[in-house]
Amino acid sequence: MLEMATTRRLLIVDPCEDCHQLLPGLRTVGWEVDSCGLDEAGDRPCDVGLLRLQPFHLERPEAVKDLISRSNTEWIAVLNQDVLRLQNVGDFVCEWFFDFHTLPFDVSRVQVTLGRAFGMARLRGQGAVHVNQPEHELLGDSRPIRDLRKLLSKLAPTESPVLIRGESGTGKELVARTLHRQSQRHAKPFVAINCGAIPEHLIQSELFGHEKGAFTGAHQRKIGRIEAAHGGTLFLDEIGDLPLELQANLLRFLQEKHIERVGGSQPIAVDVRVLAATHVNLESAIGAGRFREDLYYRLNVLQVVTAPLRERHGDLSMLANHFAHFYSQETGRRPRSFSEDALIAMGKHDWPGNVRELANRVRRGLVLAEGRQIEAADLGLMSQAATVVPMGTLEDYKHRAERQALCDVLNRHADNLSIAAKVLGISRPTFYRLLHKHQIR
Known part of the structure; x- marks a missing residue:
């Protein structure tokens, strides 16, 4: 007897007469069938989709791509031989559809394909990632990222400068934007400047602005980045690359809260919160005479350290x-x-x-x-x-294998540690003990 425990929803988009003739047989074997036009399909929930592919769909393929991308399920194209012969239709179908059928239907084959598509859609749903956070959210559920989010929620409401430290590519600007978004200044500008990406002779003008005629080529007044951030947040990325002369000017601004444009003589009051980031060791730079110690202490009132990806076990997938x-x-x-x-x-x-x-x-x-x-x-x-594993002692192999097993299982089951422990064949307390032993999470 047929198992009917699971409702299987099929949506037929832009159906043809052949599609309608399928309906009684599909309903008999447990499919709940709905149909609509392409413009309405985005609002109709389904487990599998059947799209009657016609030339006008290929003339506006973005609408079909958008539907398939947002539905998070599998789609089957239905087309006749004339459409199949159109240029590039084969590549389009192979890229975006689970399978295709040409008319007239082979009913038994359609039912088998729908069943396979339903199974694949279920697997796709299990691995889906639904990110509802704002654009500049810090994604992940590992201990380092949870601790970071908790720390940022404490630092964001303050007005103190923050020094963000971490390796390149760990999201230091993301941290700065999060601090700004969660602060009282969120409705004001967030202005970022990469101190290592601007030619040295232009940095002063970029930061402080200039008056008309201040130098050759200064045909009009320019507002600098610091002034543009008035009321909001100024983010100085790679602060360790700022030339010493400009470090002195920046320190003066932090102390006096006003600037002077290049070529100007009038002080301009500016209210900004300063965030700075670096991937270099500023303490070593101070010892080598490349960074001012007094500026370091002005910027390093509060500190955030971003974790490298290799330490964020469970966030990778x-x-x-x-x-x-x-x-x-x-x-x-x-x-x-x-x-x-x-x-x-x-x-x-x-x-x-x-x-x-x-x-x-x-x-x-x-x-x-x-x-x-x-x-x-x-x-x-x-x-x-x-992959070639370097040689070592037996104990090295055991330690490496144990840690790799933990990392692998977290990459797949970070959202359910009970399942992770079960996959490894150990108890949950033992699983937590091993995580602590290898300093994971």
């Missing part, structure tokens, strides 16, 4: 899926999941470029992927079979 969805809009390809081999390769990679490197590799993977999943090679990573 969430971030990878987030970037896969984000960059799919740029590449025009359907968001892809990651193969088991790709997940293992990502878990074993050290990520020297941190989250920025992950974003770039996922972006590359979306472009290069030929199958329905992103593979390790698409990411530019070595597959599990190609």
Whole structure:
């Protein structure tokens, strides 16, 4: 007897007469069927979609891509031989649809395909990442990122300067934007300047502005970044690259709360909160005479340290899926999941470029992927079979294997530690003891 415990919802978009003739048989085997036009399909929930693909759909493919991207399910194209012969239709169907059927229908084959599509849609749903946070949210559920969010909630309401430290690619500007967004200044400007990306002879003008005629080429007055941030937040990225002369000017501004434009003589009062970031060791720079100690203490009133990606165990798959969805809009390809081999390769990679490197590799993977999943090679990573482990003592192997097992299981089940422990065949208390032993989470 047929199992009817699970309701399976099928949405048929722009149906034809052949589609309508399918309905009685599909309802008999347990499908709950609805139909509508393409413009209404985004508001109709479904587990599997059937789209009658016609030439006018190919003339505005973005509408079809948008529907499939947002529905988080599998779609099957229905088309006749004339449409199948159109240029590029094959690539379009292979990229965006789970399968296709040509008219007239083979009813038994349709039912089998719908069943397979339903199963794949369920798997896709289990791995889906729904990011409802604002654009500049810090994503992740590892201990370092939870501690960071908690710290930022304490620092944001204050007016004190904050020094943000961490490796390149760990999201220091993201931290600065979060501090601004959660502060009382959130409705005012957030102005960022990379002190290492502006030519030295232009930095003073960029920061403080200039008056008309202040130097050759100064044809009109220019408002500097500090003045543009009045009432809001000024973020000085890579502050360690600021030339010593400009460090003195910045220190004077922090002390006196006013600036003078280049070529000007009138002090201009400016009210900003200053956030600074660096990936270099400022203490060493002070010892080498490259950074002013008095400026260091002015900026380092409060301090935030961003964790490298290799220490954020459990966040890797969430971030990878987030970037896969984000960059799919740029590449025009359907968001892809990651193969088991790709997940293992990502878990074993050290990520020297941190989250920025992950974003770039996922972006590359979306472009290069030929199958329905992103593979390790698409990411530019070595597959599990190609990974060579250096020799060591037996104890080294045991320690490495234990830690890798914990990292691998967290990459897949970070949201449910009971399941993670069960997968490893250990009790939950033992699982927590091992996490503590290896300083994970």
